[in-house]
Amino acid sequence: MVVVEVPEPIEEQERIPKEAKKILHELASDWSDVADFRALEVIPLKGAMTNEVYQIKWPTAGRSRKVLVRIYGEGVDVFFDREDEIRTFECMSRHGQGPRLLGRFSNGRVEEFINARTLSAADLRDPDVSALIALKLREFHYLDVPGPKNVLLWERLRNWLEAAQSRCPSEEAEEFRLNVIGEDINTLEKLLSEEGQRIGFCHNDLQYGNIMIDEQTRQITIIDYEYATFNPVAYDIANHFCEMAADYHTETPHVLDYTKYPDLEERKRFVQVYLRSSGSDKEAQDAEVENLLQYIEKYTLASHLVWGLWGIISAHVNEIDFNYMEYARQRFQQYRLRKPLIPGTGSDSVQ
CATH class of the missing domain: 3.30.200 (Phosphorylase Kinase; domain 1)
Incomplete structure (x- = not known):
């Protein structure tokens, strides 16, 4: 939001x-x-x-x-x-x-x-603000929140796929090829379920409007927890990076610009700050940074599927003035474009 x-x-x-x-x-x-x-x-x-x-x-x-x-x-x-x-x-x-x-x-x-300023889309590209977000996000991920600590990403994807299928007329279901997205989810889960990943309490919707900053203290506050669950922290960071393509305060708030997706240097800088307090030596930390960066890029595929399905469902249940269906099309398009770049994802199913 x-x-x-x-x-x-x-x-x-x-x-x-x-x-x-x-x-x-x-x-x-x-x-x-x-x-x-x-x-x-x-x-x-x-x-x-x-x-x-x-x-x-x-x-x-x-x-x-x-x-x-x-x-x-x-x-x-x-x-x-x-x-x-x-x-x-x-x-x-x-x-x-x-x-x-x-x-x-x-x-x-x-x-x-909260007497603080909500961030703008441009703020996410500011290196100083981005570093503050990285530090705050690491703190957020380590919160001891009651309840099961298991990953809920794949269950959410399957539940939302079922919800989309139950609401879509046949022509929409065919356009988005909902009948094969289940296969994509299975493939991604298999690819991304390796042991050793850091699991934390994830916000799962870390766009600029859910981040506030106190201009005097420079303190970051993360708000709006509707979608928060335990998940791999790489997924939460991937989702945050994907949100850099959005500016929800234009005349066409649903339009995404993926030329604004952070480049490797920006992604690396964010991850280095995020991992800075790990206490490991430089060689170990460099390996940790590279490992996390690789997982983040894979999890962008899951982010596109999550919010693509969200857009389809929202178009049928929410009356807020937002072009949810076109938003969904863009997320699925990005999924389609990025999938061939990720080894192990198989053939492109979502057309």
């Missing part, structure tokens, strides 16, 4: 559910610097592709009070278990990794508003 503030406020009565307003009123009534807890201002945050997101503000004598309201998108529970996501959200809060949960209502929640 990507968000950016839209300057024109909208009437809260039109968008915010009654249950959410009750929570907001209760919160503000406890703040002595808010003169009128009903005098709230609602500002939509642009660019969300899974949920509707709003900043809520109350005027005060000093700085205004702010919280964030997240209204869950229709039909998106096909992608993740909402209760698992809430538990992850609460766990992140306890670890000091993200905003606090302030309240829940039937189709959404109220969160603490």
Whole structure:
């Protein structure tokens, strides 16, 4: 999900559910610097592709009070278990990794508003910012999150393939050749299930809109954990690299530009920073860097399949103004282009 503030406020009565307003009123009534807890201002945050997101503000004598309201998108529970996501959200809060949960209502929640700037697409290419992300991501991967520590990537791919097949009319299923993607998943799983890979708690959606930076402290915060699970850390990094092709704040937010995929030098620099604290000698670390880089390139194929299927399903379940189907076509196209470059993937199935 990507968000950016839209300057024109909208009437809260039109968008915010009654249950959410009750929570907001209760919160503000406890703040002595808010003169009128009903005098709230609602500002939509642009660019969300899974949920509707709003900043809520109350005027005060000093700085205004702010919280964030997240209204869950229709039909998106096909992608993740909402209760698992809430538990992850609460766990992140306890670890000091993200905003606090302030309240829940039937189709959404109220969160603490973080006083930091959401990154832009250009920020991901800034070497200094990229290094901060690499360090934060390593910290994130080592979080001790309760629950099973097994890899969920392949199960997710198969579940999403089944969901796409059940929703697509025959012409769409034929266009995306959904009948053979199962073979591609099996091939990738076999190729990428070697022992010795680092498994960690992965965000799985590390695009720029899910990363915030405090301009004064330079502290990075990773937000929005809907898709977070344990997975190979190489997959999470691969997904982050693939997201560098996106700019969700243009007039055509679904259009991807893969000339912006990081070159070898950029990828190597990120991985070196990520592994910097491993404590190994230079020769061992060089080998570790090279090994991780190779796995990352292989996992880009899985990333393209994941988000290609996500796009197909979203086109049928989500009413947010985004060209999900064209986005899916681009992800599958990249899968098709990159697959011959990866040894062991067999013939190209997705056309």
